[in-house]
Amino acid sequence: xxxxxxxxxxxxxxxxALVGAGGAWGxxxxxxxxxxxxxxxxxxxxxxLVPGAESRTGEAGEYRFEDVAPGEYQLRAEAPGxxxxxxxxxxxxxxxxxxLRFAQLxxxxxxxxxxxxxxxxxxxxxxAEVFNRTLFTxxxxxxxxxxxxxxxxxxxxxxxxLEIRRFGFNLDHGGVNGGLKVLxxxxxxxQATQGHGQGYLGALKALSPELIQxxxxxxxxxxxxxxxxxxxxxxxxxxxxxLPEQFTLRLAGGNFDTGRGFFAFSPDAQHTxxxxxxxxxxxxxxxxxxxxxxxxxxxxxxxxxxxxxxxLGFRFLFGxxxxxxxxxxxLDLVSAGLLDRFGxxxxxxxxxxxxxxxxxxxxxxxxxxxxxKADGFLARSLFDLYSNFTFFLNDPVNGDxxxxxxxxxxxGLNAQYTHPHRLGPISGxxxxxxxxxxNQINVGLYPREGRVPTGVTTRADAHVTNGAGYAxxxxxxLGGRLLAGGGLRYDEFRFGVADRVTPARGGIQAAGEWQAxxxxxxxxxxxxxxxxxxxxxxxxxxxxxxGVVERPNDPRLATTDFYQxxxxxxxxxxxxxADAFLIDHSHEAVYVPDDGSFEFQGPSRAYGYxxxxxxxxxxHISWNGGLTKMGNAFFRGTDPRTYVAAAPHFxxxxxxxxxxxxxxxxxxxxxxxxxxxxDEQDPxxxxxxxxxxxxxxxxxxxxxxxxxxxxxxxxxRDYYETQNYFESRVTPLAPAMWRIHGTPGYRLTxxxxxTLRLRGK
Numbered sequence: 001x002x003x004x005x006x007x008x009x010x011x012x013x014x015x016x017a018l019v020g021a022g023g024a025w026g027x028x029x030x031x032x033x034x035x036x037x038x039x040x041x042x043x044x045x046x047x048x049l050v051p052g053a054e055s056r057t058g059e060a061g062e063y064r065f066e067d068v069a070p071g072e073y074q075l076r077a078e079a080p081g082x083x084x085x086x087x088x089x090x091x092x093x094x095x096x097x098x099x100l101r102f103a104q105l106x107x108x109x110x111x112x113x114x115x116x117x118x119x120x121x122x123x124x125x126x127x128a129e130v131f132n133r134t135l136f137t138x139x140x141x142x143x144x145x146x147x148x149x150x151x152x153x154x155x156x157x158x159x160x161x162l163e164i165r166r167f168g169f170n171l172d173h174g175g176v177n178g179g180l181k182v183l184x185x186x187x188x189x190x191q192a193t194q195g196h197g198q199g200y201l202g203a204l205k206a207l208s209p210e211l212i213q214x215x216x217x218x219x220x221x222x223x224x225x226x227x228x229x230x231x232x233x234x235x236x237x238x239x240x241x242x243l244p245e246q247f248t249l250r251l252a253g254g255n256f257d258t259g260r261g262f263f264a265f266s267p268d269a270q271h272t273x274x275x276x277x278x279x280x281x282x283x284x285x286x287x288x289x290x291x292x293x294x295x296x297x298x299x300x301x302x303x304x305x306x307x308x309x310x311x312l313g314f315r316f317l318f319g320x321x322x323x324x325x326x327x328x329x330x331l332d333l334v335s336a337g338l339l340d341r342f343g344x345x346x347x348x349x350x351x352x353x354x355x356x357x358x359x360x361x362x363x364x365x366x367x368x369x370x371x372x373k374a375d376g377f378l379a380r381s382l383f384d385l386y387s388n389f390t391f392f393l394n395d396p397v398n399g400d401x402x403x404x405x406x407x408x409x410x411x412g413l414n415a416q417y418t419h420p421h422r423l424g425p426i427s428g429x430x431x432x433x434x435x436x437x438x439n440q441i442n443v444g445l446y447p448r449e450g451r452v453p454t455g456v457t458t459r460a461d462a463h464v465t466n467g468a469g470y471a472x473x474x475x476x477x478l479g480g481r482l483l484a485g486g487g488l489r490y491d492e493f494r495f496g497v498a499d500r501v502t503p504a505r506g507g508i509q510a511a512g513e514w515q516a517x518x519x520x521x522x523x524x525x526x527x528x529x530x531x532x533x534x535x536x537x538x539x540x541x542x543x544x545x546x547g548v549v550e551r552p553n554d555p556r557l558a559t560t561d562f563y564q565x566x567x568x569x570x571x572x573x574x575x576x577x578a579d580a581f582l583i584d585h586s587h588e589a590v591y592v593p594d595d596g597s598f599e600f601q602g603p604s605r606a607y608g609y610x611x612x613x614x615x616x617x618x619x620h621i622s623w624n625g626g627l628t629k630m631g632n633a634f635f636r637g638t639d640p641r642t643y644v645a646a647a648p649h650f651x652x653x654x655x656x657x658x659x660x661x662x663x664x665x666x667x668x669x670x671x672x673x674x675x676x677x678x679d680e681q682d683p684x685x686x687x688x689x690x691x692x693x694x695x696x697x698x699x700x701x702x703x704x705x706x707x708x709x710x711x712x713x714x715x716x717r718d719y720y721e722t723q724n725y726f727e728s729r730v731t732p733l734a735p736a737m738w739r740i741h742g743t744p745g746y747r748l749t750x751x752x753x754x755t756l757r758l759r760g761k
Contacts, residue, residue: 028091030065032098033057033480034077041480042102045079049089060526061480068096074367075100087369087420099427099476134209134667134696135252135260135710135751142209148217148235149610149628150180151651151673153721154743157285158293159323159351160385161202163722166232167583168606168633170646175199176589177604178231178560179541185239185315186414187357187377188437190229193462193545195406195443196385198589199229203355203381206297206319208279210250210262213240219610220562220581221539224470224487224517225416227435231539231560231585241303241313242266242273245704245757252708252753256746257290258283260753268761273303273313286747289344293323309366315359324350327388328722328741330730341718341744345730346388346401348450355381369420379410386451389728389741395447396732403453407442423475432471439464443546456501462545463496472517481526487517493557495545507549511556513540529571533579535564543589543600555600558587566610573616580609588635588644604644606633620661625654625670635680642680646724648689650674666697668714678725678740687740690719698755706755716748 034045034057041061048054050073055063057077068091075098076086082102089098143152143162151165164171164180174180175190175198182189182201194200218226218234226234243266250262264277277299285291296319303313326344333339361375388401416433444459472487492512499506515538523531539560548556566579587600612626630649635642650673657667672691679685693714699707720742729736 028068028070028093029095030068030073030075030089030091030098031095032063032100033061034063034079035061035099035101035480036082037102042077042079042082045077047100048076048078050074050076072367077102086365088367090368097422097425097427099480101429135708135753142204142207142212148219148233149626149651149653150235151648153745155722156323156325156327156349156351157287157291157743158283159205159291159321159325161196161200161204164201165647166651167581167628168608168630168647168649169232169583169585169604169644171199171232172589173197173199174201175229175541176543177541178539178558178583178585179229180232181226181228181230181234182237183226183234184237185359185361186375187359187379187412188229191381191406191408192228192439192464192466192542193441193443194408195383195404195445196387198544199541200406202353202383203319205295205321205353206299206317206355206357207237208262208277208297208299210248210264210279211239211275211277211299213238220535220564220583221515221537221560222517222519222535222562222564223537224472224489224515225431225433227468227470227489227491227515227540228466229541231541231558231562232583239299239301239315240275241301242761243275244760246759246761247756248277248758249756250708250753252710252751254710254749254751256283256285256749258749258751260751266761268759271305273305274301276300285342286744287326287342287344288340289324289326289347291323291325292350293321295319295321310364311362313361315361316357318356320352320354322350322352324348326743328724328743330728330737331720331723331740331742332737333730345391346399348401348448349386349388351383351385353381353383355379355383371418372416374413374415376413377411379408379412381406381408381410383407386448389726391728391730392732392734393727393729393736396729398447398449398454401448402457403446403448403451405442405444405446409440410438412437426475426477428473428475430471430473432469434469435467437466441545458546459500460506460546461498461500463494464542464545465494466542467492479526481523483519483521485517485519489515489517491515491540491557493542495548495556497545497549499546505550507552509548509552509556511542511548513557513559514538515540515559530567530569532567533565535562537562541589555587558585558589558600560585575614576612578609578611580607582607584636602638603636604634605636606644607631608649620659622657622659623655624657625652627652643677643683645677645680646687648673648676648687650689663700664697665699666695669694669696678723685725685740687723687742688720690717690745692717692719692745704757704760706757708753708755710749710751710753712749712751713746714748717745719745721745 034042036042045057047063049065053065057063070091073089075089077100078084085100085102152162161173164174169177171177171180179199189201189203190199216236221230248264252260260281262279264275266275279297281295283293298318300316305311327349334341357379359377363373365371383406385404390400392399394400413436419430421428441462445457446453447455468491470489474485494510496508497506517537519535521531521533540557561584564579564581568577583606585604588604590601608630610628614624616622628651633644652672654670655667659665670693673689675686675689677686695711695714697709723740723742725740727738
């Protein structure tokens, strides 16, 4: 026994001697920090130096390895809720500082996790759980879940693209007055030179909420990655590559003849992520003329892991929808009791759409942390919208009903290279890439009786091409307390029009624009959770190709200069952020009813502030909320001052969420806007505001079986989703009147359903 103890002591002494020798020899230190996608430290992350040791990050996200031998290593970080991140590392005889930043949230998280992270005013992230347990009966509900200062409302009760309002500007259907750029897996959803509006977002109706993995929201044109339509922000939706279970089935039904079904199959196979999904829905809505809104969507993905660094994938999407609508009705007739709030004037309004998209994507990770990704898509769509806004104003005999047609073929390519690097003690990430988007469009406007065209007002073949290149650098300085970045982007457009009614009006024009970006985030003291932010970006939005060609001396692109400064803090379970902003538009867009296109008018300015908060009340209960308040929005250089109209100056959202409490999950959500002016000159002509509550509940009754309940407009409030001010005549003999027209919000809508998730992977 004494001999054994002696041997153990000798071995221990030898080990201590070696350790001491290592210290005496000045072994290399590897240290750094781990950050989340918003640049905030991640505590408790596992950091591995391969081959070698393992460490965990502290409260400030820091890690440290001692006495690392020179050589080539792989540095890898993992943390709950994030996709792992890795980079190559060359260790010499000098200390090495290496930071890691998670790029995205984990794809296969199935339980709701309440976290309170500091939110930069520049960017926000929403994960799949926002969408997983909510029963959706209308596609516009996807936007109301984002709580990002976006006010979205329906023109036609369900089938038509949403009207988007943000930062005091009316973006019509998403693409004017700065625009809100929306992408799904890098495929731009805003359709340029569309039959019913520049930047039309109707393609979003083919999106199934259960397939959403994450949503990135950028509050302005602060990223060089995004170009056209990004002036007032970006919503980038990424879909899953696979589902956590092999079989997912959701069936739901409710009032107004509402029914919806979702089915997905996701095989459990090595080196492969895949699914095939179908969504079908139908509703009549609360309208006197039934909506008859039918949607069918087919979605599929196949991703193959070629090796530990490369992935190749394919996506396919097909969607169709058909609907009738009551349109926007005169509210003076509703107030007088002459027309029901859910009544109609022209029962033939509505539309029908078919669209399909095929896409391929490829990504590769390199040994030193560089990444390359590329994707391409081909899309085809057919669109017909039947509208009648002014009824008998212009043609008392036949009426003013018209058909808008859009037949479109789109192709697109995107490529991006990300290069982490060091400049002495400074770490940086350089992102560079390019985009190409091509549109071949047949667009027309036709008078009609019922749904039968009776003539041709305009008809043209348009060809719109957009190519762009960009680069953006982000540097981490002062030990991670200062993040500073800048970017530059250039877009070139070619607008070609062959007019099939008046050939002389056709032609080809071009336009290009540089866009600069700059941002900084500074944390004065690491021990104090307070970060100051400043962002600037120039965004662009194009106009209808027909307007560019027919009015060659007018501006071809509008710019948006967006300035933003604020602060954010995260202490314990509470996160707060606030910022002030100033927005300058070079031109506002004005609709031209004669041909359905847009033209630019004078410059405008808006300013205001935003505030957001998130509180984890308990492990299972959280509250979050936000508001956007405009100080003013007006046309510059006008005397007397002319104000920008048709958008609220106050938008608020809030949600109280219960997660995984005795198998219960749910949320009570609020959305509110104030009343707002509808006329640029007369402040007495205003749209009414509203405050609406929605409730969603889910109860897991056994593993893989869940009951769902959704109550939209919980208090059954009477309100209008959209309101506009224009002249109309409701019958051939009635007087023509300027009046407010509106689309009513749904009454209390109750939908119950069951969700089955079978054969987990």
